[in-house]
Amino acid sequence: MAKKKGKKIIVYILLTVFLVGFLLPIYVLLATSFKPFDEVGKPLMWNWPSSLSFDGFAKAFDKLKGNLINSFILVIPATFVSAMVGSINGYVLSKLKFRGSNALFAIILFGMFIPYQSILFPMITFLQNIGLYGSIGGLILVHIIYGLPITTLIFRNYYAEVPTELIEAANIDGAGIFKSYWKVLFPISLPGFVVVIIWQFTNIWNEFLFAVTVTSDPTKQPITVALVNLAGSQVVEWNVQMAGAIITALPTLLVYIFLGKYFLRGLLAGSVKG
Amino acid sequence: MKNYERIFSDSRFQTDLWNTLYFTIFFIFGCLFLGIILAILVDSKVKGAGIFQNFFLFPMALAFVVTGTVWSWIFAPGILPENPEGINLLFNSIGLSGLEWKWYTSTDSFINFNFALIPVIIGAVWQMAGYTMAMYLAGLRGIPSTFTEAAMVDGASGWQIFWKIKFPILKPITFSAMIILAHISLKIFDLVYAMTGSGPNNVTDVPSIYMWETTFRANKYARGSAIAIIMLLLVAIFIVPYLVSSFKSNKRA
Amino acid sequence: MKKLLVFFSVILFATSFMFAAGQVEIFSWWTGGGEEEGLNALIELFNEWYPDVNVINATVAGGAGTNAKAVLKTRMLGGNPPDSFQVHAGEELTDTYVITGLMEPITDLLAEWGISDKFPEDILSICSYGGEVYSIPVNVHRGNVIFANNAILEEAGVDSIPLDWDGFFAALDKIKEAGYVPLALGDKNKWPATHLFEDVLASTLGPDGYKGLWDGSVSFDDPKVVEAVEIFGRLMDYVNEDHAAGTWQDATLMVQDGRAAMNVMGDWAEGYLKTLGWTPGVEFDWSVVPGNEGIFMVVSDTFGLPKGAPDAENAKKWLKLVSSVEGQDTFNPIKGSIPARVDADKSLYDVYLTWSMDDFATNALLPSIAHGSAAPEGFITALNDVINAYVTDRNVEKCVDGIIEAAEDNL
Known part of the structure; x- marks a missing residue:
């Protein structure tokens, strides 16, 4: 028993050490966001603000609030569709072997490595042709397509852990391809979905380049564009910028906290036993 | 073809390739190492582990533009020795002035590894280690508890269970993490751009910044796409071995 | 309903x-x-x-x-x-x-x-x-301006910002002795170094020579270009050693908070100093860059x-x-x-902008390189790279060759 307690203490010590390291930059972020403009900058970065100023937050919130809703309209469908399609892709690529499935997977992987910057021109032309340029709908489509390689990859490797016998057993029981996905694989996919949703939500939420190129009307732009636009081209009010970053990160953080709970349960274990 | 010749003879692009190589290696291993340690710690089911877990994920939620600036302030060296700034100031005030250093303004290197990259790597690992942890956690949670229970009945210790049972099962997760991290490291732009720019004499320059400047500032669209193509071909170095090993293991199964 | x-x-x-x-x-x-x-x-x-x-x-x-x-x-x-x-x-x-x-x-x-x-x-x-x-x-911004912290100049015994390079370097020495950074620079984004270099270039070539670079009547291997590279190199001995860690804003802040004496920047720095609570002519003074009398470097939107x-x-x-x-x-x-x-x-x-308006009406107006007016963007990008490397390696010959190559490639 004493040994177990000692182990726990070591775990706590290690966790705390890592935590301090992780929080160092966050401290700078927080301290700066509460400063009046004339205390902002490198020389005074470690100092806590002499008096808490909410100017930064007020200014940032005022400019960001209009774009918050756009981001939700963008992120929620884009995340769920790309996660769902990625999960089915992953299932097909890992459990149903067909001719060319390896080649297909290789192509998808290469797609992941195409830099954002080099697809800007073709992307714009494509969106114009299908009449979605300038709309959030167009942006959703872009993110679904661009997100597929990663969601597919994560699910494929996640399902690789799942014993193939499980699926085969279902097939013997007479379940079709999709039925065995729904009945066997989908219920145990939750940790996989958590990882994929965290990834997609964060990336689409924080993505700037596509957003700013596809939508030019400020009333249609997602929050990241407004966040970057808090900075002037010459003078940057870092207190406003960092307050804005904290406000912008809050929804993502809530998603983490909500989804993180699922990590704390051994979901797969239960279903395998059953 | 003239474009390709130009790029390869360009000293900036050569620096970029070295930078990418070292950055990718240290970034991937840094994240995997830190990620798995954090996952094991959080997975050890102590009270409050969930809170720690959320804190470790938090950096990922922040936009690179802003974290890049915070890191650039932290690793700004100031004027040494009399006027240290950022982390140097912190070292100085706790009596560790021996650790003061020029950080990302350093132009020293060792076998083409620019030391100025170290702070950039730290910043990138900080941002992505939490996600690597999340991937490992998903993997650890996915391991049926029947496996470990059986091993425990057989009298295996915690470490044995980890190395003999959990680690092999986590292999596919490690692979996806590696690929995802590799693709981030090749695409990394915002963080470096906000943190150091290209650095003195391009010591922290990366191909994506070079491509961006060539395409969108210098208006040399053809040369810009040539850089992108070269980068894509280099990606094959990461992907092909991965594909081969993954297809092989599939055959075995 | x-x-x-x-x-x-x-x-x-x-x-x-x-x-x-x-x-x-x-x-x-x-x-x-x-x-x-x-x-x-x-x-x-x-x-x-x-x-x-x-x-x-x-x-x-x-x-x-x-x-x-x-x-x-x-x-x-x-x-x-x-x-x-x-x-x-x-x-x-x-x-x-x-x-x-x-x-x-x-x-x-x-x-x-x-x-x-x-x-x-x-x-x-x-x-x-x-x-x-x-x-x-x-609008018009002026690019070739020096902003100076009056208190530091006084302490170092510099009466006014000298308008010739010899006097300027003597002043820089005095400030260095007094224990301050003589010239603040923040070239993390590369262009602030190019910005300083173009002012030096205008000073050695004069307005006609500088204009001549762009219509081809003056060549980039002109000895005056080499001289500009050398003067710019000497200036680098007086900048803060952490210049690569900061932006122009950090550099201007160094002047304001009393770490550095002077900063060469476009006059958006004046607006920044004012938001930091300074009044032009009271806490800070300004002047054109040495050798830039009668020259107005234009940055215009x-x-x-x-x-x-x-x-x-x-x-x-x-x-x-x-x-x-x-x-x-x-x-x-x-x-x-x-x-x-x-x-x-x-x-x-305000008093600074009125000064600038007077000069604008009478001076030779030169297009800025760093801010996109004088040369195609391909040249600027290449020049930024050359200057960025030169700040580190101080190889005059390599720098001049680089500038000539950039010109051949893009002009």
Whole structure:
């Protein structure tokens, strides 16, 4: 028993050490966001603000609030569709072997490595042709397509852990391809979905380049564009910028906290036993 | 073809390739190492582990533009020795002035590894280690508890269970993490751009910044796409071995 | 049910009214601080003049417009131009958009509005290509200015900022002895070093020689170019050693908080010093860069008319507004720059800006390299790289070769 307690203490010590390291930059972020403009900058970065100023937050919130809703309209469908399609892709690529499935997977992987910057021109032309340029709908489509390689990859490797016998057993029981996905694989996919949703939500939420190129009307732009636009081209009010970053990160953080709970349960274990 | 010749003879692009190589290696291993340690710690089911877990994920939620600036302030060296700034100031005030250093303004290197990259790597690992942890956690949670229970009945210790049972099962997760991290490291732009720019004499320059400047500032669209193509071909170095090993293991199964 | 119907018809009415009114999309990178307030004041004035046109204020931020320029290029080349957009006067407009056939000439509009002679000739010629004007300058910043912390100068025994290089280096030595950083630099984004270099270049070549570089009458292997590289190299002995860690803003802040004595920057630094609570002429002084007497390095934002603008007629209304005295005097005092028109109202501007306006009216106006006016963007990018390397390795010969190569490649 004493040994177990000692182990726990070591775990706590290690966790705390890592935590301090992780929080160092966050401290700078927080301290700066509460400063009046004339205390902002490198020389005074470690100092806590002499008096808490909410100017930064007020200014940032005022400019960001209009774009918050756009981001939700963008992120929620884009995340769920790309996660769902990625999960089915992953299932097909890992459990149903067909001719060319390896080649297909290789192509998808290469797609992941195409830099954002080099697809800007073709992307714009494509969106114009299908009449979605300038709309959030167009942006959703872009993110679904661009997100597929990663969601597919994560699910494929996640399902690789799942014993193939499980699926085969279902097939013997007479379940079709999709039925065995729904009945066997989908219920145990939750940790996989958590990882994929965290990834997609964060990336689409924080993505700037596509957003700013596809939508030019400020009333249609997602929050990241407004966040970057808090900075002037010459003078940057870092207190406003960092307050804005904290406000912008809050929804993502809530998603983490909500989804993180699922990590704390051994979901797969239960279903395998059953 | 003239474009390709130009790029390869360009000293900036050569620096970029070295930078990418070292950055990718240290970034991937840094994240995997830190990620798995954090996952094991959080997975050890102590009270409050969930809170720690959320804190470790938090950096990922922040936009690179802003974290890049915070890191650039932290690793700004100031004027040494009399006027240290950022982390140097912190070292100085706790009596560790021996650790003061020029950080990302350093132009020293060792076998083409620019030391100025170290702070950039730290910043990138900080941002992505939490996600690597999340991937490992998903993997650890996915391991049926029947496996470990059986091993425990057989009298295996915690470490044995980890190395003999959990680690092999986590292999596919490690692979996806590696690929995802590799693709981030090749695409990394915002963080470096906000943190150091290209650095003195391009010591922290990366191909994506070079491509961006060539395409969108210098208006040399053809040369810009040539850089992108070269980068894509280099990606094959990461992907092909991965594909081969993954297809092989599939055959075995 | 009835209520709902009424509600919907009101909405329908309101939206149809909005559509009938027409709109104009103005693209710029004025997103923060004084520049944003200035732009908003302009839009307000536009709404007064043309209440039936709705302004879509499309802004994209990012250091000196880097992001904005990329987005704009993508949109222009993709056939999706805004109605009017902000662009630096000179090659940034002509090389990128005029030569590629994406802009409408506006010479006739200027004549129609009777303002062709209201801008200095040097400025309009920077905005022109092949005899046609392509954009209207709305503001002018001066690039070749030194800002100095008066208290430090006094402590070091420097009475005023010397106007010749020998005197200047002597002053730098004195300041160094007094224990301060003589010259603050923040070249993390590369261009601040190029910005300083172009001022040195103008000082050794003189106005005609500097202009000659761009029309081919002066070659880049001219000994005066080499001299400029050498002087610039000597200056690097006096800058803060952590210059690569900061932006121009950090460098200006060093002057303000008493770590450094002087900073060479465009006069947006004056606006920044004022937001930090300083008064021009009290805590800080200014002067042109040594050897730059009679030279005004121009950094000017202009607006033009793209081909295929969806609302070209409304775009012309916008151009008319920004070219008017009222428009320029609305925008510039807030933004902290001077109007491009020579007949603006001087009483609206502070003591520094009035000084700048006087020089603007009499000096030789030179196009800035670092800010896109003098040379195509390909040359600027290459020059930034060469200067960035030179700051580290101090190899004069390599630097001059690099500049010549950049010129051969891009000019």
